[in-house]
Amino acid sequence: xxxxxxxxxxxxxxxxxxxxxxxxxxxxxxxxxxxxxxxxxxxxxxxxxxxxxxxxxxxxxxxxxxxxxxxxxxxxxxxxxxxxxxxxxxxxxxxxxxxxxxxxxxxxxxxxxxxxxxxxxxxxxxxxxxxxxxxxxxxxxxxxxxxxxxxxxxxxxxxxxxxxxxxxxxxxxxxxxxxxxxxxxxxxxxxxxxxxxxxxxxxxxxxxxxxxxxxxxxxxxxxxxxxxxxxxxxxxxxxxxxxxxxxxxxxxxxxxxxxxxxxxxxxxxxxxxxxxxxxxxxxxxxxxxxxxxxxxxxxxxxxxxxxxxxxxxxxxxxxxxxxxxxxxxxxxxxxxxxxxxxxxxxxxxxxxxxxxxxxxxxxxxxxxxxxxxxxxxxxxxxxxxxxxxxxxxxxxxxxxxxxxxxxxxxxxxxxxxxxxxxxxxxxxxxxxxxxxxxxxxxxxxxxxxxxxxxxxxxxxxxxxxxxxxxxxxxxxxxxxxxxxxxxxxxxx
Amino acid sequence: xxxxxxxxxxxxxxxxxxxxxxxxxxxxxxxxxxxxxxxxxxxxxxxxxxxxxxxxxxxxxxxxxxxxxxxxxxxxxxxxxxxxxxxxxxxxxxxxxxxxxxxxxxxxxxxxxxxxxxxxxxxxxxxxxxxxxxxxxxxxxxxxxxxxxxxxxxxxxxxxxxxxxxxxxxxxxxxxxxxxxxxxxxxxxxxxxxxxxxxxxxxxxxxxxxxxxxxxxxxxxxxxxxxxxxxxxxxxxxxxxxxxxxxxxxxx
Numbered sequence: 037x038x039x040x041x042x043x044x045x046x047x048x049x050x051x052x053x054x055x056x057x058x059x060x061x062x063x064x065x066x067x068x069x070x071x072x073x074x075x076x077x078x079x080x081x082x083x084x085x086x087x088x089x090x091x092x093x094x095x096x097x098x099x100x101x102x103x104x105x106x107x108x109x110x111x112x113x114x115x116x117x118x119x120x121x122x123x124x125x126x127x128x129x130x131x132x133x134x135x136x137x138x139x140x141x142x143x144x145x146x147x148x149x150x151x152x153x154x155x156x157x158x159x160x161x162x163x164x165x166x167x168x169x170x171x172x173x174x175x176x177x178x179x180x181x182x183x184x185x186x187x188x189x190x191x192x193x194x195x196x197x198x199x200x201x202x203x204x205x206x207x208x209x210x211x212x213x214x215x216x217x218x219x220x221x222x223x224x225x226x227x228x229x230x231x232x233x234x235x236x237x238x239x240x241x242x243x244x245x246x247x248x249x250x251x252x253x254x255x256x257x258x259x260x261x262x263x264x265x266x267x268x269x270x271x272x273x274x275x276x277x278x279x280x281x282x283x284x285x286x287x288x289x290x291x292x293x294x295x296x297x298x299x300x301x302x303x304x305x306x307x308x309x310x311x312x313x314x315x316x317x318x319x320x321x322x323x324x325x326x327x328x329x330x331x332x333x334x335x336x337x338x339x340x341x342x343x344x345x346x347x348x349x350x351x352x353x354x355x356x357x358x359x360x361x362x363x364x365x366x367x368x369x370x371x372x373x374x375x376x377x378x379x380x381x382x383x384x385x386x387x388x389x390x391x392x393x394x395x396x397x398x399x400x401x402x403x404x405x406x407x408x409x410x411x412x413x414x415x416x417x418x419x420x421x422x423x424x425x426x427x428x429x430x431x432x433x434x435x436x437x438x439x440x441x442x443x444x445x446x447x448x449x450x451x452x453x454x455x456x457x458x459x460x461x462x463x464x465x466x467x468x469x470x471x472x473x474x475x476x477x478x479x480x481x482x483x484x485x486x487x488x489x490x491x492x493x494x495x496x497x498x499x500x501x502x503x504x505x506x507x508x509x510x511x512x513x514x515x516x517x518x519x520x521x522x523x524x525x526x527x528x
Numbered sequence: 529x530x531x532x533x534x535x536x537x538x539x540x541x542x543x544x545x546x547x548x549x550x551x552x553x554x555x556x557x558x559x560x561x562x563x564x565x566x567x568x569x570x571x572x573x574x575x576x577x578x579x580x581x582x583x584x585x586x587x588x589x590x591x592x593x594x595x596x597x598x599x600x601x602x603x604x605x606x607x608x609x610x611x612x613x614x615x616x617x618x619x620x621x622x623x624x625x626x627x628x629x630x631x632x633x634x635x636x637x638x639x640x641x642x643x644x645x646x647x648x649x650x651x652x653x654x655x656x657x658x659x660x661x662x663x664x665x666x667x668x669x670x671x672x673x674x675x676x677x678x679x680x681x682x683x684x685x686x687x688x689x690x691x692x693x694x695x696x697x698x699x700x701x702x703x704x705x706x707x708x709x710x711x712x713x714x715x716x717x718x719x720x721x722x723x724x725x726x727x728x729x730x731x732x733x734x735x736x737x738x739x740x741x742x743x744x745x746x747x748x749x750x751x752x753x754x755x756x757x758x759x760x761x762x763x764x765x766x767x768x769x770x771x772x773x774x775x776x777x778x779x780x
Binding site for chain 2: 298299302303306307310311369370371372373375376377378379445518521522525
C-alpha cells in the first residue's frame, strides 16, 4: 500500500505543470538546503571548542544542554512558518479498500522524513562525536543523542498539533504565540526555569538510560493525538456537511470612488476576507508591522543604517509581497469565467495594483511610530514605501504573468492547513534585498541622503511610468492567456 | 412540438466556423470544415466523450487557440478581437462560478461586467424564481456551499444576464433534478423563439436535445457526422446512430 502511495506522489509531483516550470526555484531550494546543512555541520563540530572557550570553568555538556530550551522554541517557530503537513488528496482513496488508518500513518510517516528533521542531525551527530572524542562516556553520549533525535520528532508532531489548532481559530497565529509565549514567559520570569528543567532532564536521561522512556511516551502520545485529529478529518461528512456560514456582507460602496475598477476591487476584498488562506495574509501584516521591533530597539542596529530600507520594504510591503506574488493565481478557480467575460484586462490588473498601493500606504502610516527610534528610520521607511509603490508593485504584477500554479480556494482539504511554505518567502527576498543593496552602495559611496534620494527617484520613476508599465504588463498577460487558462484548469 | 425554422437562411449567420481544427501533440481532437449557425437558432451538439463538444465551445470562447482556421461570431474572429465578448455569455463548468460570493453577489458582479445595474439584474433573476425553487436567492450562502445542482442553476442564470445574443451552455441538464430540467428546457426554447437568442447546448441526453433544439449536430472523434433538422423522427435516428456499435472514447 505504501508503495502505491509513493508511486502516486511521484507521479503527482513530476507530472504537475508547476514542477516543469519552476526548475530554477527547485535549484534555489537545494542551495538553501545545502547552505543550512553546512551551517549546522559547522555548529556541530565547532560547538564544543567554542563552549570550552566561552565557559572555561563549566562542563560544556551541561552548558550545551542549558541552551536546549531556546533551540526547541526556535525550532517550533521556524517549523510553524515553514513546515507544512504533507498534502495528499484523499478523497479518491476513501472509497477504495484502504484502511483510513493506513492513509493517516502514511501522511504522518512522511512528515517524519521532512528536511526539518534531518537538519538537526547534522549538528547533533558531529557534536556527539566530538563529545566522545573529548573523553565523555560513549554510552552516555549515545543515549543523549538518541534523546535529542526523539526531541526533534516531538517538535515535529507538536508543530502539527499547533497548526491544526491554528487552522481552527480566526487569529491563526494565536496558538503558536500562546504556546511559545507561555513557555518563554515561565522561563523569563523564573516561575519555572525551563532552561534548567530541560537541560537537567536531558542530563538525567543521559545518566540513567531507563528515563528515555519518558520522551518516548511523550512522542507516542503526540503521534496518537495527531493520528486522532487527522482521522477525524478523513470522514467525508466533514467536507460534505453543508457548513452554514452566514455571509457577512460588508459595505464596500466606498470602492466606487475608484471608478471602473470598483467591481474588481470589491471582488478582491471579498476574496481576501472570505477565504482562510488570503485572510492569513492580512494577519501577517500585523507580524510585518512589528518586524522592526526585532531590530530597532537594539543599539547594535542603530549604526547599521544600510539595513533600514530592507526593514522598511518588509514593513510597508509585507502585504504586497504576500498577496502580490499569487496574482493572478488567486482567481485561478474562475479564470475561465474572467477570460470569457466582457472585461478589460487592464482594469482587472489595476484593481490589484490599487490594493497593493493602498496596503503600502496604510502600512507606512502605521509604521510612523518607529520614528521614536530615530528620524532616519522614518525617512528610510518613507523611501521604501515609495520604492514599493513604484517598483515592487509593478514587478509583482509582471511576475504574476509567469504564474502557472492553481490555488484552490474552495478546497477544505483534510491536510491543507495554511498552504504557505518556504518558497513563498524566498520569492520575496530579491524584492527586499535589491533596494537594500542599492541603498547600501550609495550610502557608502555618497551618503545617507543620496541613498534615500536614489530609492525615492526609482520609486517616482515607476509611478511616472505607471501607464506605460501597465501596458507592457497587460500585454504579457494577454500573450500568456492560453497557457494560464490551461495551467489553472489542471489540478496540482 | 418545437417550431422548426428554416436553416437555409444564410443572410443571418451568427456563428461561422471555417476550416477549424485543434490538434494536441499530433492528435486531432476537432476538425470542422464548415459550420454555420444562424441567428436565433437553438443548436444542439451531441456526441460521446471525447467527441470534441467542449473543445468546440472552448474555441468559441477563445479559451484555447485553434490549430487551423477560425470561428467568426457575428463577423468577429474570436481569436483576434475581443469584441464578441459583450454579446456572448457562457456556462461551461463550475470554474465559471466564484465560490466565495453569494448567488446575488455573483449575479451583480456579472451584471456590472456586462453593464447592468442592480435593478436590471434583480428584474432578470426575479423571473427565475420558479427555476431556483427558493434555494438560491436570499439564502446568504456562498456559492461554494451550494449543492452541485444549485450551483449549476446559478451559473446558467448568470449566463442570461445582460441580454446576450449568443449563449453557450455545456451539459446544462446534467446534475439537475427532473423538475428543473423541464423548466430549463422551457427557458432555452423561449430564449431562441421569443427573443431571437442563438443558444448553443451540448448534451449526452438525446431526449433533452431533441426536445429543445431546432438543429442537432453529431460529433464523432472531432468530425461532424450528422447535421439534422429536428423532426419527430430525429430521436429515433439519433438513437439508432449511437447504438450502432460506437466505441466510447476517452474522457476529454
